[in-house]
Amino acid sequence: MDENAFHDWLITCFGKEQGDAVWQQISQLPDSIREQLLSQDPSTLPNPAEVQQLMNAFTVGGLNTVNEMQQTVQDGPINIKLAKSLALQRANADGSRTTVSAEEGAAVRKAMSEANLWLDSACEFAPPSGDPQALTRAGWVEGTLDAWAKFAAPIAASMGDALASVISERLGDSFNGEIAGMFAGPVPIPIPEGMKDPAQLIKLLGNTSFAMQLGHAAGVLSREVHGGFDQGIALLSNPAGALIAQNIEEYTASLNSNVEDSFGNISEEETAADAKTDKADADASAGEQHSAMDAQTEALFNEIVQPDPIPQDEVMTFLALREAAHARLFSAVPWLMPRFEALIGKYARGISIDLDAMEEQLRDAESLDPDSISNAVNLTKVGIPDTPEQREAMASIESLLALVEGWVDCVVWRAGMAHLPHIEQLTEMARRERATGGPAERTFESLLGLELRPKRMREAADLWSMITAADGPEARDAKWTHPDMLPSLDGGANGTAPNSQNPTDPPSGGNDWDAELSKLLGEEDS
Template identity: 25%
Template structure:
């Protein structure tokens, strides 16, 4: 990973085979090059573009062995990679994700693209100065490609995904019958590797979808790239211009404004990023797999049915349209709610601040904001794939309510006091405040009316008093014992 963020270092580290696959229009769902079903040839299925030997419809034994050998070679390379260790095979995840990046998303931005981003960022920084007291946080700017986004964000994805995948891997083993677990013995390590491959394949598809959807590095309310560079995917401008209903130049300025606003928040609220990631880790501690759908569907199964083809067919037909996959559940759902609230507060703050910065300059600001809200809430399938894979969703479900809260708070106490709410996590609104913000706003008004209220000082004072009380308890008890003994 670059020390300077997006776009400031050499070529990507994927191999020539991956590039060739994408350039030849490889199947996005086929990481190993065998069509939708990599094992189809074992059951007599014909692979696309193959006529087999002697003009036969199915592949010959040479084709089968060649394909199987190539598949094992791909698996072997990913299994032996340093990125294959741990709960997720990131070597496989990265390769699958890169293979999905085709078309406009695969285009490398030009120097003209980066220049356009730089000019837009410089412009919106001036406008944002009027909308927030938080100073500029971006130290540079660049246009980036989907593949560059994958490279720069993978370290933080590891931090987010590892605890989730690790817990789900444990849940998979715990779901096995006790007798089966006892018999696994030394094979448990192999099963962990298989789980890692499984998570790697699923995560690769999710990240590939997200890479094609990403428009800026802070799009999901968390800086996935550990960088202070404002980065915009110029390949997304044409598509997003249609969704937002404005020209390409206006779309670029809007994205640059959102990116720059995010970086102001993340750079000048030092506890925020770690708080978001800790919420993910706490959520992971309670993850489990719910197999009740499969158990319910197979409850009526009777071994005697195996001898009755008609009953077996009826049972298979009844199961065909049911979703029997295990559901990811968590006993620490409060962490998920806190994460969603924090993400909503971030996105809502950015919505409001950007709206204030652009409102008098762009007549279409209100319609752009509304269209972006629809895009964020319902037009990002990659985030839904990620949620199905590891149970976490970085969406901000109450961003609109949060934007309304920040708007009302600004009207009530001004932008200086509004932005001071970010000084400490305990000052932030909670989930209930987003639905009914009046009480929260009244509390801020009450603090402001007191004039000399210093929230940080009050917290430090309380901590000193508590520490002093703890320190006095021991000696006080000892003196009392001494007095009683003397008496």
């Protein structure tokens, strides 16, 4: 690699003053090390824009001085400032709106107002205090990230302890010594005084790595979630919930685009078949009659079979129903979030780290960005297989989350079936998104290492519907009084739930869909 090219790369990354200073330090290295450094392929150097973003995030995250680093370690297992900085970078990128327009705000308020009005007759829980919000993507990050960090803190702390334990075993007595410096390839990186204790450095590494993973996850989800409860838990600081108008607008366009593409393909196939038929038909008059019949058939097809685009206000109202139902449940059941947190803590206590896998993830990182680096602390990639206690905690988390989402599906269907013409399509779309990995599934998998089975949520929705049909909404909602009163997904509701489906129940989708879902998840039917 040409020296001038490397010098220019340093200046592009760090600015003229700092770039020149780094170059001077490199120039003073022994010839053998400098030659080894300059022998690298220029294409392997990190993208300067990625370096700048990371440096800016580190500045905001308080990683500029030794005192800031020490304070970061003392503040907890996750560097929340760094996580928020990275998440906001992603949330504000590529056309994200920085404000909510008056029109968007009015649409959100109208949808949430209608949703709460309809829910009054579908469930026994009252709406929480406060007004629902209309948020930007950045506003969602600001409103949820502190709760994310609190929720994930037990996992981050256990990962840090596990990492320190593994490294201590590998280093032996050296772990109690002092680190004079580190190497990034052949380039020595001096360790400042006050941070040479290996235990401190490991804590800082874990603190920073998990913050990068959290920031990456929150930033990605900020562009996909529709409201404050899409992860199935209460993360938003406003208990009344919120909707992200821009994401709902893009989601509606995506829904209708998929429908148009599907029927466009059908029309193209029919047109091709008609052309072949017309070419083979030698009788001109018969061909005219055939064409007329084709036109009538196409008109009938478009009128009866091809669905109309789903209006955006209907999509927003459906999502508002889900948001408001979640808000009512979490507000009325004070033990629900503490229960989730306790189960996460139980799972976290058994975490073990495969250091070889972590090293491999870091080595395989394609670039210097949070997307690549966050894999190094992704429990699905570096965690050692679960203990029996962890599997028990995971099953409890999965069941509780399924009961929450199933209850929401049940009451949303009953509240909206008389008002939303496309509620069946919207409900099925929400379920299919879970099957392919929705926000809740990806949050628990990437951040907590928990792989949830969406099929359980479908089973829970059917169970709540049967309980409603048998005992009524009041008895159904009374089961949330205490965890011990919740129905079992394995045994039904005290053995009294009927097998037949009530006309006002959400469609179960039939055995064919369940079979396909099982294939998709690689499960056997339970």
